[in-house]
Amino acid sequence: MRPHVDQRQARVLALVRARGSARVAELAGELGISPVTLRRDVEAMAARGEIRRMHGVISRLEADPAGAELRTPADVKTGAADTGTERGAAGLVIGMVVPTTEYYFADVVRGAREAVEARGARLTVGLTRYLVGEDRTQADRLLSTGADGLLLTPNWQAGSPGPGEGAWTAELPVPTVLVERWAPPGHPAASLDRVASDHADGAARAVRHLSELGHKRIALASRETPTSGRLRTGFAAAVATLGLEPAPAWPAAGTAPLAEAEAFARTLDYLCAAVAEGGVTAALIHSDTDAIMLIPRLQARGVRVPEDLAVITYDDEVAELADVPLSAVAPAKREVGARAAGMLLDRLEDRGAGREGPRQHLDLLPRLTVRP
Incomplete structure (x- = not known):
């Protein structure tokens, strides 16, 4: 096996010297070997001072000013910063x-x-x-x-x-x-x-867009998640900044967390009442899956979407797959x-x-x- 390893590493060294640098992933494909195998070769070659590696890229060492052999780490004075740079992220x-x-x-x-x-x-x-x-x-x-x-x-x-x-x-x-x-x-x-x-900014973007479409009273419908607090912050700030009318407040709930079915039913009741009695004409709903489940139930209770209630969803995981594709805010996940x-x-x-x-x-x- 050793002659084969030596030949492979010699080929890598020749390519790097000829090109100056090469990406590990691309070089592995060119040589017909796995990236894992090539990374092992690269580690060995870097340890011997034959190449330099950093951030998935390998490169030749600096040429000697006299134009002779390529210099090895023994010939080059390096400080702590150089050592860290040569190690790069490989092997971490x-x-x-x-x-x-x-x-x-x-x-x-x-x-x-x-x-x-x-x-x-x-x-x-x-x-x-x-x-x-x-x-x-x-x-x-x-x-x-x-x-x-x-x-x-x-x-x-x-x-x-x-x-x-x-x-x-x-x-x-x-x-x-x-x-x-x-x-x-x-x-x-x-x-x-x-x-x-920045979920607060995401909520504010949705409110601003709905406001530009002419909606004056917009609701936020979100169950309690690690995202919902930031959504409420951005939503409330945008409503105040744009001078919009506040939506009806959510009905008071007990201190015990609601089961999923209860939370969903509470959201449905809130939106129906907000449209019928509170003058709400648009809503930001978190998340896509809740919106897709809510819309047919809203329509069954006489709330037409989007005629009576324009909807923007938050997350944009499956909003495009709704029977009528939904506008959505997409965090840069x-x-x-x-x-x-x-x-x-x-x-x-x-x-x-x-x-x-x-x-x-x-x-x-x-x-x-x-x-x-």
Whole structure:
């Protein structure tokens, strides 16, 4: 087997020297070998000082000023920053804790995976299914199996930690980025890097569009989720800024959480009453699946959509698949995952090079897609 390995690595070295640089994934396809095999070759060749690797790309070393042999690390003076740069992200393992890999988080995980693999690292996932305490269990499990850093979506019901909740996230022994979660100033988790969708802006975009269509009284229908608090904030701010008439208040509910069927029935009753008695002519409904289920029931009770009630949904997962495609606000889910992964990999590389940049809080603006 050894002659074959030597021949393969010699071929890689020749191609890199001829071209200057090459992407690992593309080179693997050209050579007819798996990316995993090529990454092992690249690690060995980089360790011997034959090539330089960084962010899924390999390149030749700098030419000697005299035009002779290519220089190896023994010939080049490098500091800590150079060492970190050469290591790049190759070989790193990124752990990702998410509630699910379905619906909303399918695209978040996909974006993270693409970004991680593009830089030669590997993504491993732990699922919590929104179970209390499971996020910490999964984080500990991923760390025990060798994760160098964590992308973390804790099971915070309001999207941010409640009283006495979540301090453990700031005590993790590896760099950690919060994904689609946030912590208020003063909370230990506020010191973590984070990437999230700006759901408040998404709600405001929907209200502004409906206002431009002439609607003066707009309702928000959303069950309690980690997204709903930010939606209410953005919705209320847009209504006030645009000088719109407030929709009827939601009926008071008890302190005990409602079962799913009860919550759905309450939303249906609210919207019917808001149209019939409250002068509401448009609504932002979170989520797509709720909207698709609500619309035929609204129509069965005499509320025509869109004649009596114009609807925009939030999430844009299946809005286009409704019998009449629905306009929807789409958070940049895939980009959230990609940006969070990139932020974490940058943090790991900086740490390896002895650098420590400022923490970052990045909010990505959702997009409104209008469908006729």
